[in-house]
Amino acid sequence: MHHIMIICPEDSPLKDADRWLSRYGFQVNLSYSLEQANKYYELADFDLLLIDQVILAVLENTQTALAGTPPRLVLDARPSLNNGIDAMAMGAKYYLPLPTDSEQLLKHVIDALENTTPQHKQNAESEPELAAPLLFARSEKEEEAENLGALDSGIIGNCPPMRELFSDIRKVAGTDVTVLIRGESGTGKELVAKALHNLSTRHDNPLISVNCAAIPENLIESELFGHEKGAFTGAVSARDGLIFAADNGTLFLDEIGELPLEAQARLLRVLQEGEIRRVGAIQSTKVNVRLVTATHRDLIDMVRKGYFREDLYYRLYVMELLIPPLRERSDDISMIAKFLLEKACKKHNRAALDYNKEFDKAIRAHNWPGNVRELENAIERAVILSPTHRVEAANLKLASHLASPKANTTSAELSTPLDGTTLDDYFKHFVLTHQHKMTETQLAQSLGISRKSLWERRQKLGIPKKVTNDK
Incomplete structure (x- = not known):
């Protein structure tokens, strides 16, 4: 764990960094003057100092006062070129304005900690240390985190709502908080869950994905929690459940709103106590799972109607990620469609088809109630039905859906x-x-x-x- 000292006046905006840096796993101490920090702490023991420029302005000899201290970031509520030059000349790693964006500050904190070896630690004679763990999931410096939204990342997008989503994913991934992903069917909730897992410290352990609506109601508890031999008819041997299979990894429960109330009560115990009990068992087993859930349902409305446990809802609603529907991502639709067209051509061993204006116009004109999943199916349909040299918009077969939305009724x-x-x-x-x-x-x-x-x-x-x- 990395130790950070914040030194700032009581009314400084920098004071707020104490709270949210602690949430990201840093051990943070706060002092209101350099004298107070030196009185109660040994500054050489810290990995990084965050200092308000106001503190430095009152020092008679800043160079001497900070001699032997760890790397530092200087933040200034009245930034100026002269102050910045002076701060960097006196050894500051970065000089930033106050107030500053928390994501930018976190980025600079991580960079300073990962790329600086403090002089007082360089000179210490000790046994070689193991490599320090990654500070922020696999950090924004890691290729996969930076690649979110690109064509080869699995989640494609560059519109403002998606950029905001990617930013939230990077922030949340390195923590163990429970995440609730909300979005319409077909928007890619499982892809977001995979991104959270892949960017987390648990990425070497399993990601177990479960669609709660696809498992028969009478088997859901056995599937999730496991069962003992003879616990019910057909239980001819003991079996571990999917939650146990996700131990030390991530459990993704899709369509959490479809979970029966009995299973909800069991899941609540997993979150509260970190343990599971097989169906028919007496003893409980400890598990360490990071829970990610998803739904397109209004869980608050389900709580009001008695279909979903209120105590479980508040356990799940620690961090929420919202995925915008495709119809609100006009800037991304063409980019996604081009990618899916290429993918469909490869899947069906077709020569690459050019993405033409007529095809793009038809795609942009549709509302896509089924979101990306519907778009993928439509493009695959067009590839199969179109001639070898050209993909035709008519073969998307969208007109009937627009003209008669009830055409598929039973x-x-x-x-x-x-x-x-x-x-x-x-x-x-x-x-x-x-x-x-x-x-x-x-x-x-x-x-x-x-x-x-x-x-x-x-x-x-x-x-x-x-x-x-x-x-």
Whole structure:
């Protein structure tokens, strides 16, 4: 752990850096004068000093007063060229204005710590030390962190909302805080979870991804927490769950809003106590996992309606990352489409097709309710259907979706009309009316669709699954 000393007057904006640097894992001490710092601490023991220029201005001999101290950053509420030159001449690593952007200050702190070996430590005769751990995940200097948004990074984007998202990912990745990722279906929530894991200190350990909505309700607890032999019919042997498999790594729970209340209670214990208990077991097992969750649902509304535990919500809502829908990323759509076109051509062994203006115009005109996933499917469709020399906009097959959004409704929906309601209204009414006495399979069969289609339409229309009261 790296030790930082902040020396500034009580009314200095630099004082606020104490709180947020501590959150990033630094050990920070705060003094209101150089005399106070020298009285209570040995400055040579620190790795870095952050000093307000006001403190230096009152020193009679700054060079002598700071002799033998570690590297320092000088921050000035009234920055000037002369002050900057003087500060750098007297050994400051950086000279920055106050107030300053916290991300920029953090970047300079990391750079000073990673690239400076203090003189007082160079001269100490001691055994060779192990390499210091990375300070901020794998830091913004690391290629992968810097590469967020590029074509080969997995998450493509350069519009302001995405740049803000990438900045937040870099800040959060190096911590162990629980992260809630929110965004519409198809926006790339799992890609964000992967980026958080890859940039974290846990990147050498597993990332376990679980779609909570894709696992049958009666098996979700066994899948997540494991079970003992004989815990239920079919449990012919003991089995570890997916949470245990993520030990020392990252657990990503997608569609956390679909987790049944019983499983929510168990997950809460994992967060509170750092332990899991298999279904049917008496003893608990300690685990160390970093939890990342995602949802497109309004969890606060689910809490109000009793579908989601309030105490779990506040455990999950430590840090939130918002992914903008594709329709709000107009500057990125063409860049993403070009990348997906090249990817589709390679996948289907087609010669590279030129991204033409007509094709781009059609893509930009669509609203993309399914976001990047819908865009990828449409482009793949166009590659398959277009002639060998040219990708044609008509083969995106978007017109029918725009003209008739209900074109894909099921035969069961069409066969049971309700006056004054849309087909979606009927679907929602049918599910909410019958789900308390039907299984998911029976509901799907009654509607003439698959269980997967039922789940997808639940997501689209925001229909919660039936819940069991937690008595």
